[in-house]
Amino acid sequence: MKLNRMIRPTSTRFFLAGLLFLLALTAVTFQPASAQAPTPSDDEVNAIAKHLYCPVCENTPLDVCPTVACAQWRQQIRDLLMEGRTEQEIRDYFVARYGDRVLAEPPRYGFNWLVYVLPPVLFLAGAFVVYRVLRGSYRPVQQVEAPPPPPDDDPYLKRLEEELRRREQEGQ
């Protein structure tokens, strides 16, 4: 009985020690793996790059730009993704370094709002003006009543008919 009591704690202690060892080993084994982020794919990089423009190659989105500068920028995006930065953080990083001009769309603040507001406002204003002009040029056709028939006792008509009749008889 006594021996059993002694043995049990000993085996439990060994079991616990072994468990702790395994846990520690697991932690040591998996720690580097979890800290190392996977390399982002080209698609992941290009998903962000297509919203950016390199100032050197105007009007060419970063994801299709063939220059060395753009390749370096894409690598920069890859590095930032590996650091765990979000898409917005990466955009902010590029804006901080290179200015708003790298963005495909101007940020919506200050005078930039005019870019978004002016075109639709001008379009609507133009449509309104066209509408007014067209409405002004349209005149509904007025119903013009036919003049009343001349009265039967018009002496001029009587004379005319008589003259016609006379000429017809003379012609026959």
Next chain:
Amino acid sequence: MDQTVEAAAQQTSRRLPTWAMVLAFTLLVAFLGLVYFGLRNSMAGPLSIGQPAPKFTLQTFDGQVVDVRDLEGKIILVNFWASWCKPCEDEAAALEEAWRRYQADGDVVFLGVDYVDTESEARAYLEKFNITYPNGPDLKSSISDLYNISGVPETYIIGPDGTLKYAKKGPFLSINEIIMVVDGLRQGNTGAGS
């Protein structure tokens, strides 16, 4: 007579209300203003020799802050470069060699402005060519906008009086080219140009 008055009244009511005309005019002026300023900035020509050089502050890769206002009385060579720029590599060694020639005297300052570049590549470039004069990124392209550069490399030399004395688009072909200009300015020859 009555019909004429009625027709005139109808014509008046058909015109746009005043507020609409004012709004349309304001929008048109705003739009034209935007176009004007956009064109003015994009079509602005290069800086001319003799004009006051634009003032700027450069934060170097080492963390120093260089303000050209603090360098008044010295000759300042401002070189725009980028690590992806092959012609920049052609002049990198000559610039460094020229810098080492003037560094001890203290009356000539070289500043490198890294244009649209990634920091890691820029640092590798500086290390590759063993460049020791102050260099820093052109954050938001603010300095290159001031100088209205058309590409890299471009070099501007500011005289002791703060005016632009020399401008060069493209790389220096040799150290002699740099020395000739800088020495000319040191000797008081302000007739340098691009």
